[in-house]
Amino acid sequence: MSRGKQLVKDKSIVVPGEVVAEGKDFILGPGVRREGNQIVASRVGLIHFEGKLIKLIALSGRYIPRRDDVIIGRIKEILINGWLVDTESAYPAMLNVRDAVTEYVAKGSDLTRFFDFNDYIVCKIINVTPQMLVDVTTKGPGLKKLIGGRIIKVNPNKVPRIIGKKGSMLNMIKQATGCNIIVGQNGVIWIKSTDPKMELIAVNTIKTIEEESHVPGLTEKIHAYLEKETGKKIKLQKE
């Protein structure tokens, strides 16, 4: 078999329809498609060549539900045997009673005693069908109803940046502001604190990360920002 040929530089921006490589010996990751002998980008993004693997990291677009994602959803409808959850995407998720509570619930009984309209919940996507029917559960560590606090929404493509490598960025914000923060993969973030001032600092920090996600050395910059705003010394985690 002939050796594949890479046609664009690693870590370059590609647009839909751009031929990124030629040859049959590549493994395709997300965002790229094979057409005959050519490998074509199917959306705007940052291309990564990792050995034989080609993957495209999306930089824009709405959230698309994926299995095993932990998201923050809003109860938008109550059905006969569960809830319909708004996921900030084109597809609402179904939360079945048996995926939500351990006790026996008689069919047709009032479900608002568990989750009411407009309650926010942390849930995990257990299944996504090809028709984009989404099932979520609230059974599991850290999955629960959110009480109090505030909700902010960010671009879901920036979520990995807000969390940081192994949670480094998020831990730094939590440590500096003392806030309780939960980040959903769908770009919904819940922040709760007893100190409204710290809550505001956390919100501003997250907004800054969202806007400046591309800046090299962002962790140091955010570290300096947090120290200045909170007036506390914060330990900088080594990655």
Added chain:
Amino acid sequence: MKKSFKRPDGRAYDEIRPIKAEVGVVSRADGSARFQIGKTVAYAAVYGPRSLYPKFLQNPKHGLLRCYYNMLPFSSKGERIRPGPSRRAMEISLVTEKALTPAIDLTKYPNAVVDVFIELPQTDAGTRCAGITAAAMALADAGIVMYDLVSAVAVGYVNGNLIADLIYDEEAYPGEVADIPVAYMPRRDKFSLLQMDGKVSSEQLQKALELAKKVCLQICDIQRKALKRRYEKYKLMENMEG
């Protein structure tokens, strides 16, 4: 009957008007673009994929693309345009939809809709082409899964002379005029829009389409550059996944 014809703005026959393209101009939209060709300006804003109602419009096999073409009241050279959908605007919305659909992988968005809004604040012919070109950039900006970009241009004949990118004064020229708006997918080498106004022979049409291809490749290059300019800064971003 080939009579000599001098273009009112002094362009060469196969020369297009100066183009400005920018991506990410509407902050509340999921994707947006501004495309200016000469005096024609088109804004496109994309929302979605989002849930589709009324429910009977939903299709579990593939998503839906909806386009709205709108000329603003003060946009034209002549009389004020009455706001709201007219017969003409509805037709152009439809052909825009048909021109863009083959470039998009709608099977990725079952039961959902992608809405495209095209607004024209200033026009000097070639509005549907400018709209389609802007919409293709906006769709890419919105992260929609696409097979290819779409570039569009009008070509035509004035007194038997093949010209590219007609302006209003050429469309309304008192002579024999044929106007052919074309949308083209450059990598797939396929046309997705072909309309015609006027009289041309089949050889003339072939020649016109060859010119349209050539010009669309120039426009596509500008589209790609505009998209890359918008995302260039993310090049330095480190990989956080995996």
